[in-house]
Amino acid sequence: MKATWFMLTMIGKDKPGMVAAISGALADQGVTLGETSMLRLGGNFTVMMMVSGAEDEQSLRNSLAPILESQGMCLHVDPIEGGLHKHVIPNVHVTVSGADRPGIVSQVTAVLAELGLNILDLESDVAGTEDKPIYIMQITAVSTLDIESIESALSAVRESGVSVSVSAIETYIG
Amino acid sequence: MALLEILQLPDERLKQVSEPVEVFDDELRAFIADLEETRLNGPAAVGIAAPQVGMFKRVVIIDCSTTRKPVPNHGYMVLVNPEITKWDGFEKGREGCLSVPDYTGNVIRATKITLSAKDPYGEPLQFDMEGYEARAAQHEIDHLDGMLFVDRVVSRRTDLFKRKVYQDGGTGKRS
Numbered sequence: 001m002k003a004t005w006f007m008l009t010m011i012g013k014d015k016p017g018m019v020a021a022i023s024g025a026l027a028d029q030g031v032t033l034g035e036t037s038m039l040r041l042g043g044n045f046t047v048m049m050m051v052s053g054a055e056d057e058q059s060l061r062n063s064l065a066p067i068l069e070s071q072g073m074c075l076h077v078d079p080i081e082g083g084l085h086k087h088v089i090p091n092v093h094v095t096v097s098g099a100d101r102p103g104i105v106s107q108v109t110a111v112l113a114e115l116g117l118n119i120l121d122l123e124s125d126v127a128g129t130e131d132k133p134i135y136i137m138q139i140t141a142v143s144t145l146d147i148e149s150i151e152s153a154l155s156a157v158r159e160s161g162v163s164v165s166v167s168a169i170e171t172y173i174g
Numbered sequence: 175m176a177l178l179e180i181l182q183l184p185d186e187r188l189k190q191v192s193e194p195v196e197v198f199d200d201e202l203r204a205f206i207a208d209l210e211e212t213r214l215n216g217p218a219a220v221g222i223a224a225p226q227v228g229m230f231k232r233v234v235i236i237d238c239s240t241t242r243k244p245v246p247n248h249g250y251m252v253l254v255n256p257e258i259t260k261w262d263g264f265e266k267g268r269e270g271c272l273s274v275p276d277y278t279g280n281v282i283r284a285t286k287i288t289l290s291a292k293d294p295y296g297e298p299l300q301f302d303m304e305g306y307e308a309r310a311a312q313h314e315i316d317h318l319d320g321m322l323f324v325d326r327v328v329s330r331r332t333d334l335f336k337r338k339v340y341q342d343g344g345t346g347k348r349s
Binding site for chain 2: 085087089090091121123138140147168169170171172173174
């Protein structure tokens with residue numbers, strides 16, 4: 001039988017014990033986790049998690065309700081298509097950094113979209129100080145183009161004062 | 175020649191430490207031929223280690239001559255009883271494994287190594303390797319020590335200055 005997956009999105013003010021509380025409540029109900037992403041963003045702990053084995057959305061909400069209350073988290077539930085064992089291996093890595101200003105992500109990703117790159121993972125952060133914030137972004141993606149073509153397509157971004165470097169990811173399989 | 179079955183996680187045998195080869199005979203060389211046939215059959219496999227096919231002998235094969243973009247390499251190599259005698263630098267790179275389907279992750283490895291080994295006839299070999307090829311050798315020698323790359327994967331947010339990851343990363347013994 002094909003598993004039915006839900007994507008849970010949970011957010012709350014960061015403190016120790018949140019993951020244990022959430023995963024404990026789900027395990028108690030026989031719900032299994034698939035791929036997840038959990039990280040602290042701006043003092044909030046954010047969780048996106050694939051789960052299966054729940055009867056329906058309401059039963060998921062019921063099993064999490066006491067934990068969400070005690071942990072001060074909010075929950076969003078979406079039924080999703082897809083499942084596990086669908087990984088795609090990235091072959092391009094793009095690193096971007098520069099003085100923070102509106103539009104850096106948009107400027108870079110517009111070029112990448114135009115080239116047909118598929119972003120698998122994007123993380124960005126603001127470093128530096130309040131006076132001089134620095135925007136730093138790492139992108140891993142899949143592309144059929146060579147590194148040089150991607151580099152040259154990004155030259156306009158570079159001329160606007162943002163550092164961009166593109167490198168090939170050569171995955172070693174052994 | 176025969177295709178050998180590749181052990182996959184969670185097979186506990188992958189954690190076994192392999193024994194040094196002491197007899198360099200036709201039987202060893204026939205096994206190496208089968209191991210190579212198995213490597214070539216694997217999806218995009220650059221290297222393979224004997225314990226991956228359930229033979230717990232210190233034998234690995236690597237061939238880094240077929241990357242999309244050429245990298246410094248010594249071509250096809252059979253390394254028997256390989257030992258890394260020098261390490262220098264460290265860098266993060268992406269790895270996958272025939273024994274761990276559908277997963278790739280970043281691992282920190284030494285950038286440059288000096289390696290000594292025997293060839294399939296027992297003759298001594300020595301190589302200086304760097305980058306991708308050095309990574310290949312380290313990945314395969316890990317197999318000989320019962321260590322898988324998933325035990326060394328670092329978070330995407332791990333910066334290279336956290337070198338503790340590399341020092342504490344192994345439970346496998348290096349002889």
